[in-house]
Amino acid sequence: MLQSWLPVPSDSDFSIHNLPFGIFSDERPARAGLAIGEWVVDLAAAYALNMFPHYPEAGSAFRKPVLNDLIALGRGFSEYVRKIVQAALCDRESALNQFSDHLLVPLKSVQMHMPLKVGNYTDFYSSEEHAFSVGQMFRPENPLFPNWKHLPVAYHGRASSIVVSGTPVPRPWGQTGQPGGVPAFKPTNALDYELELAFVIGKDSAIGRPVAVAEAEDYIFGLLLFNDWSARDIQRWEYQPLGPFTSKNFASSVSPWIVTWEALQHFRVPAPPQEPEPLPYLAHSPRQNFDLSLSVSIKPNNGEEFLVCKTHSRNIYWTAAQQIAHHTVTGCNLQPGDLLATGTISGREINQKGCLLEATLNGTQPVMLKNGVERRFLEDHDEVIMRGFGQKGDIRVGFGGLRGQVLPALHSFP
Amino acid sequence: MLQSWLPVPSDSDFSIHNLPFGIFSDERPARAGLAIGEWVVDLAAAYALNMFPHYPEAGSAFRKPVLNDLIALGRGFSEYVRKIVQAALCDRESALNQFSDHLLVPLKSVQMHMPLKVGNYTDFYSSEEHAFSVGQMFRPENPLFPNWKHLPVAYHGRASSIVVSGTPVPRPWGQTGQPGGVPAFKPTNALDYELELAFVIGKDSAIGRPVAVAEAEDYIFGLLLFNDWSARDIQRWEYQPLGPFTSKNFASSVSPWIVTWEALQHFRVPAPPQEPEPLPYLAHSPRQNFDLSLSVSIKPNNGEEFLVCKTHSRNIYWTAAQQIAHHTVTGCNLQPGDLLATGTISGREINQKGCLLEATLNGTQPVMLKNGVERRFLEDHDEVIMRGFGQKGDIRVGFGGLRGQVLPALHSFP
Numbered sequence: 049m050l051q052s053w054l055p056v057p058s059d060s061d062f063s064i065h066n067l068p069f070g071i072f073s074d075e076r077p078a079r080a081g082l083a084i085g086e087w088v089v090d091l092a093a094a095y096a097l098n099m100f101p102h103y104p105e106a107g108s109a110f111r112k113p114v115l116n117d118l119i120a121l122g123r124g125f126s127e128y129v130r131k132i133v134q135a136a137l138c139d140r141e142s143a144l145n146q147f148s149d150h151l152l153v154p155l156k157s158v159q160m161h162m163p164l165k166v167g168n169y170t171d172f173y174s175s176e177e178h179a180f181s182v183g184q185m186f187r188p189e190n191p192l193f194p195n196w197k198h199l200p201v202a203y204h205g206r207a208s209s210i211v212v213s214g215t216p217v218p219r220p221w222g223q224t225g226q227p228g229g230v231p232a233f234k235p236t237n238a239l240d241y242e243l244e245l246a247f248v249i250g251k252d253s254a255i256g257r258p259v260a261v262a263e264a265e266d267y268i269f270g271l272l273l274f275n276d277w278s279a280r281d282i283q284r285w286e287y288q289p290l291g292p293f294t295s296k297n298f299a300s301s302v303s304p305w306i307v308t309w310e311a312l313q314h315f316r317v318p319a320p321p322q323e324p325e326p327l328p329y330l331a332h333s334p335r336q337n338f339d340l341s342l343s344v345s346i347k348p349n350n351g352e353e354f355l356v357c358k359t360h361s362r363n364i365y366w367t368a369a370q371q372i373a374h375h376t377v378t379g380c381n382l383q384p385g386d387l388l389a390t391g392t393i394s395g396r397e398i399n400q401k402g403c404l405l406e407a408t409l410n411g412t413q414p415v416m417l418k419n420g421v422e423r424r425f426l427e428d429h430d431e432v433i434m435r436g437f438g439q440k441g442d443i444r445v446g447f448g449g450l451r452g453q454v455l456p457a458l459h460s461f462p
Numbered sequence: 463m464l465q466s467w468l469p470v471p472s473d474s475d476f477s478i479h480n481l482p483f484g485i486f487s488d489e490r491p492a493r494a495g496l497a498i499g500e501w502v503v504d505l506a507a508a509y510a511l512n513m514f515p516h517y518p519e520a521g522s523a524f525r526k527p528v529l530n531d532l533i534a535l536g537r538g539f540s541e542y543v544r545k546i547v548q549a550a551l552c553d554r555e556s557a558l559n560q561f562s563d564h565l566l567v568p569l570k571s572v573q574m575h576m577p578l579k580v581g582n583y584t585d586f587y588s589s590e591e592h593a594f595s596v597g598q599m600f601r602p603e604n605p606l607f608p609n610w611k612h613l614p615v616a617y618h619g620r621a622s623s624i625v626v627s628g629t630p631v632p633r634p635w636g637q638t639g640q641p642g643g644v645p646a647f648k649p650t651n652a653l654d655y656e657l658e659l660a661f662v663i664g665k666d667s668a669i670g671r672p673v674a675v676a677e678a679e680d681y682i683f684g685l686l687l688f689n690d691w692s693a694r695d696i697q698r699w700e701y702q703p704l705g706p707f708t709s710k711n712f713a714s715s716v717s718p719w720i721v722t723w724e725a726l727q728h729f730r731v732p733a734p735p736q737e738p739e740p741l742p743y744l745a746h747s748p749r750q751n752f753d754l755s756l757s758v759s760i761k762p763n764n765g766e767e768f769l770v771c772k773t774h775s776r777n778i779y780w781t782a783a784q785q786i787a788h789h790t791v792t793g794c795n796l797q798p799g800d801l802l803a804t805g806t807i808s809g810r811e812i813n814q815k816g817c818l819l820e821a822t823l824n825g826t827q828p829v830m831l832k833n834g835v836e837r838r839f840l841e842d843h844d845e846v847i848m849r850g851f852g853q854k855g856d857i858r859v860g861f862g863g864l865r866g867q868v869l870p871a872l873h874s875f876p
Contacts, residue, residue, distance in 0.1 A: 168622050173704060193702045198645050199637050203704035204618040204711065208582050209669050209794050218670045220792035223613050223741065231612050233741045236792075255623055255713070256632045260876040279792065288607045290587060290617035291705025297618065298793035299669070327637065327647045329875060378634035378650075378693065379712035380623050461743060462674040 049442065052137040053145055054152070056085035061437050061446025064137055065314065067130045068305035068447070069115055069270070072158040078113040082133055083305055083448065087152045089133055089144070094151055097143055099132055114165045115306065119250050119269050120384040126250075126269065127310055160214070160304035163272075164248065166207040167385040169300070170375060171244075171276060173201040174366040176320075178394040181406045197324060200366035200374045202391075205276070206297035210387070213304050213450045217277055219428060219457040220298045225285035235457035238280035238411060239426040242392040243344050243402035243434055245361060246274035247368050248306055249386040253376055261332040261373035267382055268368060271312060271338070273303035273436045273447040274389050280405050280425070300389075303436075303447040311445050315339045315438035317362045329377060330370050337362050340446075342393060342436045344402065346417060349429035354417040356407060359400040361393055361436075428456040463856065466551040467559055468566075470499035475851050475860025478551055479728065481544045482719035482861070483529055483684070486572040492527040496547055497719055497862065501566045503547055503558070508565055511557055513546055528579045529720065533664050533683050534798040540664075540683065541724055574628070574718035577686075578662065580621040581799040583714070584789060585658075585690060587615040588780040590734075592808040595820045611738060614780035614788045616805075619690070620711035624801070627864045631691055631713045633842060633871040639699035649871035652694035652825060653840040656806040657758050657816035657848055659775060660688035661782050662720055663800040667790055675746040675787035681796055682782060685726060685752070687717035687850045687861040688803050694819050694839070714803075717850075717861040725859050729753045729852035731776045743791060744784050751776050754860075756807060756850045758816065760831060763843035768831040770821060773814040775807055775850075842870040 050064045062068065062083040072081045072088050081088040092110040100106050103125055109117040118126070136142035144151055173179055176192075179201070183191030195201065211217075219239055223231045250269025253259050259267060276296060283295035319335040344357040366374075371388050392402040401407035404425050407415050414422035426432065431453040437446025464478045476482065476497040486495045486502050495502040506524040514520050517539055523531040532540070550556035558565055587593055590606075593615070597605030609615065625631075633653055637645045664683025667673050673681060690710060697709030733749040758771040780788075785802050806816040815821035818839050821829050828836035840846065845867040851860025 168620060171704075194639070194643065195637075195645075195699055195702065199700060201700070201704055202707050204620050204707070206582060206618050206794055207621075208797050208800070211669070218793060221672070221743075222792045223609075225608070229608065230738070231609075231741065233743065255625070258635070258876050282792065285609055286613060286615070287703070287705075288609065289701070289705075290585075290615055291701075291703075293616050293618070294788065294792040294794065297789075324644070327645065329635075329647065374708065375711075378636045378696065378708040379632060380620055380708065383622050386622070462672050 050138055053140045054085055060085050061448045063444050065443045066311050066445040068307045070305045071161040071163050074153055074158050078161045080110045080118055086155050088155055088158055090151055090153055115163050116165050116385045123250055126308055162212040163306055164385050166210050166387050167383045169205045169207040169387045170202050171205045171389045171391055172371050173391040174364050175393045176365040177396055178392040185410050200371050203291045209297055210300045216453045216455045217299045218455040220279055221461050222282035222294055223285055224281040236279035236281055240278045240280055240404045241432045242276040242278055243342055244274040244276055244389045246272045246387045246389040249382045250384050253382045255381040256379040259372055259376045261369050264369035264372035267372055268309050270306040270308040272306055273434055273450045275301040275434055275450055301450055301452045303450040305448050312338050314440045314443050319367050320363050330373055332369055335367050337364050340436050340438045345433040347431040356415050357401055359395040364390055426454050428454055430454045464552055467554045468499055474499050475862045477858050479857045480725050480859040482721045484719045485575040485577050488567055488572050492575045494524045494532055500569050502569055502572055504565050504567055529577050530579050530799045537664055540722055576626040577720055578799050580624050580801050581797045583619045583621040583801045584616050585619045585803045585805055586785050587805040588778050589807045590779040591810055592806040599824050614785050617705045623711055624714045627718050630867045630869045632869040634693055634712045635875050636696035636708055637699055638695040650693035650695055654692045654694055654818045655846045656690040656692055657756055658688040658690055658803045660686045660801045660803040663796045664798050667796045669795040670793040673786050673790045675783050678783035678786035681786055682723050684720040684722040686720055687848055687864045689715040689848055689864055715866045717864040719862050726752050728854045728857050733781050734777050743787055746783055749781050751778050754850050754852045759847040761845040770829050771816055773809040778804055840868050842868055844868045
């Protein structure tokens with residue numbers, strides 16, 4: 049069992065087994081760091097002390113305000129960095145301890161930034177419980193479309209508006225359908241969150257060359273916690289026939305820390321069996337998910353925080369490898385910095401639903417926060433807090449949370 | 463009337479009024495150029511000769527292998543560059559003439575490259591004739607969805623797989639629905655082109671701040687000719703409920719030359735009236751399109767080329783300004799290098815259809831290329847050639863064509 053000389057609270061997401069990558073700033077500009085307990089390891093400073101002698105090119109990657117260059121150096125590089133820092137954290141004689149005033153920055157004193165410039169963002173629809181219960185609301189006789197069990201349904205989302213945890217999200221204005229046929233234009237009445245995980249692509253694939261499902265996991269750098277904000281009333285009116293557009297492109301939020309592929313390996317579990325069997329290009333064995341505990345809380349304005357969802361990621365129907373194989377099946381290329389999100393992750397029970405659309409049956413059955421305080425959809429000033437972590441024995445690895453507060457809509461429209 | 467000392471054929475897309483921007487290479491690396499007649503003006507070399515003294519920062523933008531930095535300098539900058547080159551082309555005493563051996567490179571000797579790194583790509587559905595005739599095939603009782611006349615329907619497309627004219631496109635493999643319910647996996651039998659125009663965004667908008675329709679045109683740097691390759695059989699099976707995905711993400715092709723906003727001004731025409739009147743955030747006056755002649759030809763393997771579509775862009779229902787206002791209505795931000803494509807542009811007549819899906823009524827009525835040679839969808843080795851230009855009196859401004867050849871599918875799937 050690894051033991052650090054740096055005290056790490058036992059319930060910290062940032063154990064010695066995790067060491068996720070992020071971009072932070074203090075009085076100096078934004079740069080790359082690793083989280084450990086209540087500290088950030090300043091990788092640019094560690095590089096200057098010659099802690100990473102095998103990668104002379106790493107210095108410029110560590111000083112960039114996004115992790116894309118670091119990610120593009122490959123998983124071999126990120127493993128190397130984590131191993132060196134892990135060893136240093138376990139060695140009282142290490143330079144990290146000796147120069148800790150210089151190399152360790154308190155987490156509470158830093159500002160976290162968007163960890164990467166997202167190239168392309170794709171949102172899947174891979175939780176069967178989610179697809180089924182949403183489908184049931186709108187097509188009770190036939191909740192899953194005929195394609196759903198044959199391919200991981202997905203759509204291309206908007207990359208430019210992905211923001212880091214802590215960034216407030218104004219309630220959007222938009223068009224909504226009305227009984228008379230003439231649409232209304234007003235701030236959304238059905239603002240929702242979506243609890244998701246997003247895989248960060250770490251490697252280029254060539255255009256015209258599908259990625260084989262057996263090799264697909266090699267393309268994953270790590271994982272983010274992801275909130276795909278949605279305006280349900282706008283979505284309902286606009287989505288036919290080409291899918292959601294302005295109802296989802298106003299913002300998605302990511303955790304500031306990317307948990308690496310290696311740190312996730314402790315939490316592999318078998319994915320649920322698939323019936324019917326998928327086509328050969330989607331068949332792999334063993335099919336595995338990561339078993340992470342996930343939750344969503346709502347914190348009304350200046351109030352306490354209330355748990356509204358407690359679920360996990362072990363039952364996702366389409367694995368990350370299957371998502372990648374399908375994404376590239378016709379020849380689409382992947383690039384480092386792309387995100388592939390799972391889509392809303394839900395369980396069967398009403399308190400396991402990853403969005404309010406499901407948890408409140410489209411606003412008809414409010415969730416109770418406490419006596420007299422309920423929610424059908426999000427209200428102004430609500431803060432949405434998502435958490436995610438894996439725990440296996442004493443090993444805990446997590447994202448450190450993902451927060452975003454709803455701001456009131458613009459007073460009048462431009 | 464501007465008159466260049468450099469002979470320009472009267473049917474050239476690259477008149478003195480055009481001067482579009484592109485990225486070219488010869489024995490030296492890729493860099494920025496302007497097209498004139500049968501020549502490229504080497505902007506990096508012209509900069510070195512101090513032709514652009516008011517923008518000392520332009521040198522590095524001209525030497526980049528994509529135009530993004532140049533575009534981000536703003537429309538004031540690109541107008542300045544074009545004005546200086548235009549004046550030099552009309553002045554026999556100019557440095558451009560004096561050092562023409564050094565500054566002018568024959569178009570036929572250069573290789574053209576992808577002109578920009580596309581940040582985000584959005585595809586609209588703004589031609590009423592297209593939306594109506596596609597809708598009619600699949601929903602004859604109700605061809606246009608109720609939202610279509612109230613908002614410019616669109617979806618987010620894939621930016622990574624956008625390629626420059628001349629890049630071949632392999633026939634993709636993919637899933638298609640079958641009568642028994644079990645999908646097939648095979649190369650597409652319904653490969654199609656889509657004739658479109660794509661606006662290049664030249665200016666940042668802030669997240670959470672919708673762009674007012676009256677200011678929306680300020681965000682446009684220029685225009686590309688655009689071919690959104692599509693696999694119709696794959697699209698039909700996958701698109702519900704979140705829109706097209708692998709049927710369109712394998713490739714889109716762009717013209718190598720970006721025609722600037724200023725060069726397009728000669729061709730403004732009133733856009734078709736809208737009934738019902740759109741919501742105020744989409745209302746502007748005068749609503750205008752650009753009147754460009756557009757065509758598609760198919761050139762079977764080593765054969766001659768046959769015209770299969772001749773149409774124009776003056777009747778597009780939703781203007782570029784309306785597309786931008788709607789894209790940002792909920793708060794989505796735009797960034798220099800984003801593309802907003804019109805969607806397939808079609809006219810009413812069967813020979814004005816911008817894709818084969820429409821021209822052949824979903825493959826049921828083949829188009830005749832010549833005696834005995836017909837097409838329902840594209841065949842291997844077919845080259846698709848799109849052209850577009852505006853002509854007003856002697857003023858001609860065009861894209862110089864957009865070509866892409868279909869390659870046979872991979873022999874066996876990875």
